[in-house]
Amino acid sequence: MTQHILGGCLCGAVRYRLTERPYNSGLCHCETCRRTGSAPALPWAGIACAAFAITQGAPVAYRSSARVVRSFCGTCGSPLTYFHADKPDKIDVMTCSLDDAEAFPPTEHVWVSEKLAWDVLGDGLPAYATGERET
Incomplete structure (x- = not known):
């Protein structure tokens, strides 16, 4: 990919760059x-950590559970990332939080339980009771 995907918080204090397209997306x-939202x-797009970089500012980290750290802007409060230790x-x-929020529409719903x-879900996307796809 030659073009970076850019994003950041509402106030502009924190900016980030993706160097590859997300591998999935959902709600x-x-x-x-x-x-949190x-x-x-909360809409999200999954990316390899190696393809994600903060380019301006420093988000605040919050451990929302034993294995999850979320980041947000400490000035405007915009939620930015979700990281799971597993x-x-x-x-x-x-x-x-992407500059082009339309670029990666959701392809699934997770944690519908x-x-x-x-x-009421009416978009026809796959819906999973938990965060994992049932097989």
Whole structure:
């Protein structure tokens, strides 16, 4: 890929660059993501850690569970990344923090077992009870 994918927070204090396209994308409906984004679901795109770099500022890290670290802008509060210790070579970026938030639309719903009752899925995308695809 010759063109970088850029993103950052609302206020511009934190900026990042992706050097490859995400390998997947989705909407997470778990309670922690909902609370992180103050929204019914949090859109994300998965990328290799080696293809992700902070280019400006320093996000704040927050350990939302024993194995998960999320980052956000300490100035405006924009959620930026999700990192799970069980997948040390991968990181999720929040899709709406991309400069082109339309570039990688969701391809699945995860953690629908925790979605809000009034959040009715009608887009026809695959929906998984947990964060893992059922086989």
